Amino acid sequence: ELKVEQNPLFLSMQEGKNYTIYCNYSTTSDRLYWYRQDPGKSLESLFVLLSNGAVKQEGRLMASLDTKARLSTLHITAAVHDLSATYFCAVDIGGGADGLTFGKGTHLIIQP
Amino acid sequence: DSGVTQTPKHLITATGQRVTLRCSPRSGDLSVYWYQQSLDQGLQFLIQYYNGEERAKGNILERFSAQQFPDLHSELNLSSLELGDSALYFCASSPTPAGGIGYTFGSGTRLTVV
Numbered sequence: 001e002l003k004v005e006q007n008p009l010f011l012s013m014q015e016g017k018n019y020t021i022y023c024n025y026s027t028t029s030d031r032l033y034w035y036r037q038d039p040g041k042s043l044e045s046l047f048v049l050l051s052n053g054a055v056k057q058e059g060r061l062m063a064s065l066d067t068k069a070r071l072s073t074l075h076i077t078a079a080v081h082d083l084s085a086t087y088f089c090a091v092d093i094g095g096g097a098d099g100l101t102f103g104k105g106t107h108l109i110i111q112p
Numbered sequence: 113d114s115g116v117t118q119t120p121k122h123l124i125t126a127t128g129q130r131v132t133l134r135c136s137p138r139s140g141d142l143s144v145y146w147y148q149q150s151l152d153q154g155l156q157f158l159i160q161y162y163n164g165e166e167r168a169k170g171n172i173l174e175r176f177s178a179q180q181f182p183d184l185h186s187e188l189n190l191s192s193l194e195l196g197d198s199a200l201y202f203c204a205s206s207p208t209p210a211g212g213i214g215y216t217f218g219s220g221t222r223l224t225v226v
Binding site for chain 2: 040042043090100101102105
């Protein structure tokens with residue numbers, strides 16, 4: 001059974017600081033997704049990582065994938081309040097056979 | 113607007129009742145996925161349809177069923193509802209049966225069972 005673990009689950013940080021969210025998964029996969037969710041809202045796609053060594057950046061967020069270590073990271077640079085949200089990583093083992101398996105989410109609060 | 117439409121947005125019903133949630137996928141997407149998000153279970157995959165056929169099943173209860181119609185919209189039927197079924201139900205769509213380039217999520221239906 002595929003397991004996806006995120007840490008930390010809760011993060012409070014100050015504006016201007018850098019931090020990294022980690023996502024480990026238990027089964028071989030080269031398809032990893034990061035989503036953002038605001039309270040009571042839908043899941044917004046941030047990054048789709050489809051190969052070992054993939055790195056993608058959008059604004060202050062950068063995601064990477066190491067399929068050999070079964071690890072993805074979401075790095076936040078010079079955080080701003082607007083990035084406060086819950087961030088989920090999700091893994092697809094391929095073939096879409098089991099849909100996406102999600103981590104528990106990282107609840108991020110960025111304080112001025 | 114993601115292009116995936118879910119109705120209704122909110123639903124309040126009593127235990128033992130039956131409800132139907134509806135999802136219209138993004139134009140051109142043939143796959144529809146249903147997910148349940150609750151505080152204790154997190155986000156869980158329920159079921160997938162591709163071009164009208166059931167393709168994959170996740171943690172879907174026997175009291176729940178779904179189908180995808182020829183126009184590709186999908187319905188999730190929840191019956192004999194229990195308090196624990198209260199959750200946010202998301203539909204997602206993708207162009208292929210295997211996700212791959214990404215999944216687009218709808219805004220969800222918040223179900224409250226009282």
